[in-house]
Amino acid sequence: MAHNTEPGRGTHGRGLASRIVRSIFSGPVYPRDDRERKWVVFNHLILHFRPVRLPQKTLKYTHTWGLGGMSFVLFLLLVVTGIMLMFVYEPSAEGAYESIVRMQQEVFFGKLVRNVHHWSANLLIAIVVLHLLRVYFTGGYRTPREFNWIIGLLLLACVLTSNFTGYLLPWDQLSYWAITISTGMISYVPVMGDWLREVARDGPEIGQATLINFYTLHTTVVPVLLILLMAWHFWRVRRARGVVVPRSAAEPPDDGAHDRPQYALTLPDLLFRESVVALCLIAFILVVSLFFNAPLDEAANPGMSPNPAKAPWYFVGIQELLLHFHPFFAVVVIPLLGITALLAIPYLRYSDDTAGIWFMSHRGRRTAIIAATTALILTPVMIVADEFWLSRTALLPGVPSVVSNGLLPAAVLGAALVGFYRVSQWKWGASRDEAVQASFVLLTVAFLILTATGVWFRGPGMGLDWP
Amino acid sequence: MSKSPKQPSRKRPKGTEAAAARTASAIAPPDSEESTVSSPRRRFLGRLWLGLGGLAVVEFLWIAIDFLRPRTPLTASQTDIIVAGPVDAFEPSSVTAFQQGKFYLSRLADGGFLALSRECTHLGCTVPWIEEEGRFVCPCHSSSYDHTGEVLQAPAPRPLDLYPVRIENGIVKVDVGSPLRRKSFDRRQVTRL
Numbered sequence: 173m174a175h176n177t178e179p180g181r182g183t184h185g186r187g188l189a190s191r192i193v194r195s196i197f198s199g200p201v202y203p204r205d206d207r208e209r210k211w212v213v214f215n216h217l218i219l220h221f222r223p224v225r226l227p228q229k230t231l232k233y234t235h236t237w238g239l240g241g242m243s244f245v246l247f248l249l250l251v252v253t254g255i256m257l258m259f260v261y262e263p264s265a266e267g268a269y270e271s272i273v274r275m276q277q278e279v280f281f282g283k284l285v286r287n288v289h290h291w292s293a294n295l296l297i298a299i300v301v302l303h304l305l306r307v308y309f310t311g312g313y314r315t316p317r318e319f320n321w322i323i324g325l326l327l328l329a330c331v332l333t334s335n336f337t338g339y340l341l342p343w344d345q346l347s348y349w350a351i352t353i354s355t356g357m358i359s360y361v362p363v364m365g366d367w368l369r370e371v372a373r374d375g376p377e378i379g380q381a382t383l384i385n386f387y388t389l390h391t392t393v394v395p396v397l398l399i400l401l402m403a404w405h406f407w408r409v410r411r412a413r414g415v416v417v418p419r420s421a422a423e424p425p426d427d428g429a430h431d432r433p434q435y436a437l438t439l440p441d442l443l444f445r446e447s448v449v450a451l452c453l454i455a456f457i458l459v460v461s462l463f464f465n466a467p468l469d470e471a472a473n474p475g476m477s478p479n480p481a482k483a484p485w486y487f488v489g490i491q492e493l494l495l496h497f498h499p500f501f502a503v504v505v506i507p508l509l510g511i512t513a514l515l516a517i518p519y520l521r522y523s524d525d526t527a528g529i530w531f532m533s534h535r536g537r538r539t540a541i542i543a544a545t546t547a548l549i550l551t552p553v554m555i556v557a558d559e560f561w562l563s564r565t566a567l568l569p570g571v572p573s574v575v576s577n578g579l580l581p582a583a584v585l586g587a588a589l590v591g592f593y594r595v596s597q598w599k600w601g602a603s604r605d606e607a608v609q610a611s612f613v614l615l616t617v618a619f620l621i622l623t624a625t626g627v628w629f630r631g632p633g634m635g636l637d638w639p
Numbered sequence: 640m641s642k643s644p645k646q647p648s649r650k651r652p653k654g655t656e657a658a659a660a661r662t663a664s665a666i667a668p669p670d671s672e673e674s675t676v677s678s679p680r681r682r683f684l685g686r687l688w689l690g691l692g693g694l695a696v697v698e699f700l701w702i703a704i705d706f707l708r709p710r711t712p713l714t715a716s717q718t719d720i721i722v723a724g725p726v727d728a729f730e731p732s733s734v735t736a737f738q739q740g741k742f743y744l745s746r747l748a749d750g751g752f753l754a755l756s757r758e759c760t761h762l763g764c765t766v767p768w769i770e771e772e773g774r775f776v777c778p779c780h781s782s783s784y785d786h787t788g789e790v791l792q793a794p795a796p797r798p799l800d801l802y803p804v805r806i807e808n809g810i811v812k813v814d815v816g817s818p819l820r821r822k823s824f825d826r827r828q829v830t831r832l
C-alpha cells in the first residue's frame with residue numbers, strides 16, 4: 173500500500189513544538205481529504221483495527237443495529253466508572269457496605285458514578301444478547317466467521333461473570349442472598365457439586381474470602397480477559413473483511429465475482445456513524461442514571477434471608493427451571509445442552525448459503541414467527557400447569573424423582589422439539605436450515621419467558637404472583 | 640479462510656527474507672534439510688524441550704491451584720466447640736437458636752438433643768423457627784421442616800444437617816466444625832443423657 177509515507181508535508185524549518193507534535197503523530201492530525209483520511213486510518217494503532225474502506229452496504233444501521241459497538245462503549249464506560257469506584261470501595265466484609273453508603277452520601281457524584289456502572293452493566297447483558305441474536309439472524313456466524321461466534325460466546329461468558337462477581341460487591345441483603353442462592357445451585361452438580369460450591373465461595377459459606385476473590389476477579393481477571401478477547405474478536409471481524417454483507421433474499425451471495433461492491437471510507441463514514449451511536453448511548457445511560465438509582469438494600473445479614481430470594485436476573489431463568497425439574501436436570505443437563513447447542517451453531521451442516529439475509533428467507537421469517545408464537549403461548553401454559561395441576565411425583569409413585577421429575581419431562585420436551593422441527597419441514601415447507609432456525613427461536617423465546625416469569629411473576633415463597 | 644485472488648498478496652520485503660535465511664543457516668548446518676528435522680539427536684532435544692516446557696506448565700498450575708485452594712484451618716480449633724449450657728436450661732419439646740454457632744438446639748419430648756444447622760438444604764437460605772406453627776419455614780422458597788429437621792414440604796431435598804452434640808457433666812456442647820448430612824431422621828441421631 174502506498175500510504176506508508178507521509179503525504180506531502182515536509183518537516184523542514186519547523187519549530188520545536190511542531191516537531192514534537194510530528195514525533196507523536198507522524199502524519200496529518202486533522203485529515204483534510206480522502207487520501208489523508210485513509211492514511212490516518214491505516215497508520216493509527218486503534219484505527220488500524222478497521223479497514224481503510226468497507227462495503228457501502230454494511231454501513232446500513234439496521235444491518236448491525238450498532239450492537240457490537242454499543243457493547244464496546246458500555247465496556248469502556250464500565251472500566252472508567254469501575255476504576256473510579258475502586259478509589260472509594262473497600263473490599264472487606266465489614267467495610268464494603270459502609271463504603272458504598274459513604275459513596276452515595278458523601279462522595280461528590282458518587283451516586284452518579286455508581287448508577288452509571290450499575291446501569292451500564294445491566295444494559296450490557298441485554299445488548300450483548302441482542303448482538304448475538306442479530307449475528308444469528310443475519311447469518312453472521314457462517315464461514316469464514318464460525319470461530320468469531322465462539323469468541324463471542326467466550327465474551328458472553330466473561331460479561332456474565334463480570335456481572336455476577338460485581339453483584340456481590342455492595343454486600344447488602346440483595347447481593348448476599350442472590351450469591352448464596354446462585355452458588356447453592358452449584359451443589360446439585362453430581363459428585364463434585366459440594367466441592368465446586370466450596371471453591372466458588374472459597375469456604376463453606378459466603379464471607380470475607382468470597383468477597384476478596386470476587387473483587388479480584390471482577391476488577392482484574394475478567395476485565396483483562398475481556399480486553400484480550402475483544403481485541404481478538406475485532407481482529408477476526410477485520411480478517412473476514414468486515415461484517416457479513418447484507419442482501420435481500422433474491423440477491424446472490426456476495427463472493428465478489430458478480431459486480432464490484434461499492435465502497436465507503438472508514439473515515440468519515442463508519443467512524444462518524446459509530447460516534448453518533450456511542451454518544452446517544454452515553455447520553456441515554458447518563459439520563460437513566462440521573463433518575464434511577466442503583467438498588468441498595470440493608471447490609472448483608474447472614475442470619476436473615478429475604479422472601480423471596482432470587483438469583484441475579486440473568487440467572488433467574490435457571491432458577492425457574494429448578495422449580496420444574498429435578499436439580500440434576502435444571503442445573504446440569506439442560507444448561508449443558510444449551511451451551512453445546514450454542515457452540516455447535518456455526519459448525520452444523522447447512523444446505524444453503526444465506527449469510528447476510530435476515531432470517532434466511534421469507535419462509536424463514538414466517539417459520540421464525542410461528543416458532544416464537546408457539547413458545548410465547550406454550551411456555552406460560554406449561555409453567556402454570558406444572559405449578560397447579562401436574563405433580564409428576566404423585567402421578568408416578570415409586571419412580572425416583574430423577575426420572576419422574578427429570579428424565580421423563582426432559583425427554584418429552586426433547587421429543588416435542590424434534591416434533592416441531594419435523595412439522596416445520598412438512599407443514600410449513602421449511603428447509604433444514606430454516607427448521608434449525610425455527611428451533612433456535614423456539615428455545616430462545618422459551619428461555620426469555622422463563623426469565624421473565626422468574627423476575628416478575630414470582631412472589632413470596634417463589635409462588636406464582638402478579639408483579 | 641479463503642482469500643479471493645483480488646486481495647493483494649503482501650510480499651515480504653527482500654531484506655527480511657535474507658535475514659531469515661541467515662538465521663536459519665546459523666542454527667542448522669547448511670548441507671541438508673534432513674539434519675534439522677529428523678536427526679535422532681535433534682528429535683530427542685526437541686522432545687526434551689517440549690517435556691520440560693510441559694513440566695513447567697504443570698508446576699505453575701500446581702502452584703496457582705494450591706495458592707487458591709479454599710483456606711481451611713489445619714486443625715479443628717477450640718472455637719468449633721460451642722458450649723450451649725446446662726441440660727436443664729432447655730425444656731423438652733423446645734427449639735433454641737444459637738446465633739453465634741449458626742444452629743438450633745432442638746430438645747425432643749423425650750429429653751434427647753439434636754443440633755440442627757440453620758442452612759436450608761435447598762439453596763442455602765437461613766431458616767427461622769416459627770414458634771406458632773412448630774416448624775422451620777424457609778423464607779426463600781417455602782421449604783419447611785419439623786423440629787427434628789425432617790422435611791415437611793419440598794423443594795428441600797433432604798433434612799437439615801446435623802452437628803454432633805455431646806453432654807459432659809450435664810453441660811450440652813455442640814461441635815460446629817463440620818455438618819453431617821443425612822437422608823432422614825433416625826432415633827440414633829439423638830443425643831441423650
Ligand code: HEM
Nearest residue numbers: 250251254255257258261290293334335338341342391395
Ligand atoms: C464488563 C465489565 C463489568 C461489569 C459487567 C460490571 C458489573 C458490575 C456490577 C453489576 C456491579 C454491582 C453494582 C451495583 O449494582 O451495586 C459492579 C460493582 C463494582 N464494579 Fe464492576 N463491572 C464491570 C467492570 C468493572 C471494572 C473494570 C472495574 C474496576 C476496574 C469494576 C469495579 C467495580 C467496583 C469497585 C464495584 C463495587 C461498587 C458498587 O457495587 O457499586 N467493575 N460491577
Ligand code: HEM
Nearest residue numbers: 236240241243244304307312320321324325327328415416
Ligand atoms: C462484549 C461482547 C461483544 C462485543 C464488544 C462485540 C463486538 C462486536 C463488534 C463491534 C462487531 C462488528 C459488527 C457489529 O457491530 O455487529 C461484532 C461482530 C460479531 N460478533 Fe460480536 N461482540 C460481543 C459479543 C458477541 C457474542 C456474544 C457473539 C455470539 C455468540 C458475537 C459474535 C459476533 C460475530 C459472529 C460477529 C461477526 C458478525 C458479522 O460478520 O456479521 N459477539 N462483534
Ligand code: FES
Nearest residue numbers: 759761762777780
Ligand atoms: S433455600 Fe430454602 S427453600 Fe430454597
